[in-house]
Amino acid sequence: MRAYRIAYDGRPFHGFQRQPTVPTVADAVLDALVALDLLADADGPTRPTPPGYAAAGRTDAGVSALAQTVAFDAPDWLSPRALNAHLPDAVRAWAAADVSEGFHATHDATRRAYVYHLPVSDLNADRAREAAVRLSGRHDFHNLTPDDTGTERTLDCTVEAGETLRVRVTAGGFPRQLVRRLVTVIRGVATGASVDWIDRLLSPDPVEGPGGVSPAPPEPLVLAAVDYPGVEFSPDPAAVAAVHETFDRQRRRGLAAARVAETIRDGVDD
Incomplete structure (x- = not known):
């Protein structure tokens, strides 16, 4: 194997x-x-x-x-x-x-970590961190997943500020859409929603309608780490070089697309 x-x-x-x-x-x-x-x-x-x-x-x-x-x-x-x-x-x-x-x-697998990149333009990093602290620990996340079972989890959620807000969520496993819905909650608090909203979401009562939470878009999310005790992975140098080449090319394309968007935005006067 x-x-x-x-x-x-x-x-x-x-x-x-x-x-x-x-x-x-x-x-x-x-x-x-x-x-x-x-x-x-x-x-x-x-x-x-x-x-x-x-x-x-x-x-x-x-x-x-x-x-x-x-x-x-x-x-x-x-x-x-x-x-x-x-x-x-x-x-x-x-x-x-x-x-x-x-x-x-x-x-x-004993631990999985996901990283989500949030644009920072309208986000308060301190409020995002406060939300992450509230969401960390052992909770029943039944209001943040479509799953009916396996909703009680222990997780760690952190936020790092940089070019984006890096939301990192770590747990042994995740119900469906939990990470992306956590990101929606963090973004909501970072843009002005009360942190008391989190207490409602983590309560035993179902939260539906306007108070419910939809998943954040999937594209900024990365499965960043999966841990297996006692298993040592050996990088293949040629394969690592191929990864660097492939994703650096993707990064350059993204930068070019961003500059095109900036040119159009900045060139249109009020």
């Missing part, structure tokens, strides 16, 4: 988990294994996966990852570099680790 760290730009994909009619990150990985003759090709609502196949998390459509982890029974020669030869540019394997036969990439 081997586990692979995989980074990806989530914007071209409809999430990680395979869906029959739309592109997903899981399909990109499985397609690469087919191209490497490690997996039989198949069409239809289901497709074969390698023995032991599992992933650390099912990121939503548009969500990116630094440390998505996929494990399966792989030959020794399958390095991250070899896997990258058949992956699209938006998906890059960059490290690998040998793991025990019973390893499960989902169930054996």
Whole structure:
């Protein structure tokens, strides 16, 4: 068994988990294994996966990852570099680790961390931090997820100010949409909502209608870390270089797009 760290730009994909009619990150990985003759090709609502196949998390459509982890029974020669030869540019394997036969990439993860980048133009960083402190600890987050079970969690939430407000949320696992709804709450408090709103959301009573919370957009969210005790991942130098090249190119495109927007904004007079 081997586990692979995989980074990806989530914007071209409809999430990680395979869906029959739309592109997903899981399909990109499985397609690469087919191209490497490690997996039989198949069409239809289901497709074969390698023995032991599992992933650390099912990121939503548009969500990116630094440390998505996929494990399966792989030959020794399958390095991250070899896997990258058949992956699209938006998906890059960059490290690998040998793991025990019973390893499960989902169930054996003890900690997951997500980072969300909020534009700072209209946000009060101190109020954002106050909201993050209120949301940290053990709570029942039933008002911040569509899930009916597994809503009681212990999490740590922090905010760092810079070019963006970096909201980092860490827990053993997350109900659906929890991180993005936490971000909506933090942004609301940072733009003037009362911190007492958080107490209402964390109370046993359901909060619906105007007081409810919708998820923040997915594109600024990154699965930043997944921890497995005793598992040491070895970066593949060639694969790491490919990650740097791919995402630096993406960064430059983003900067160019921002300058275009600034030119148009600044060139239009009142």
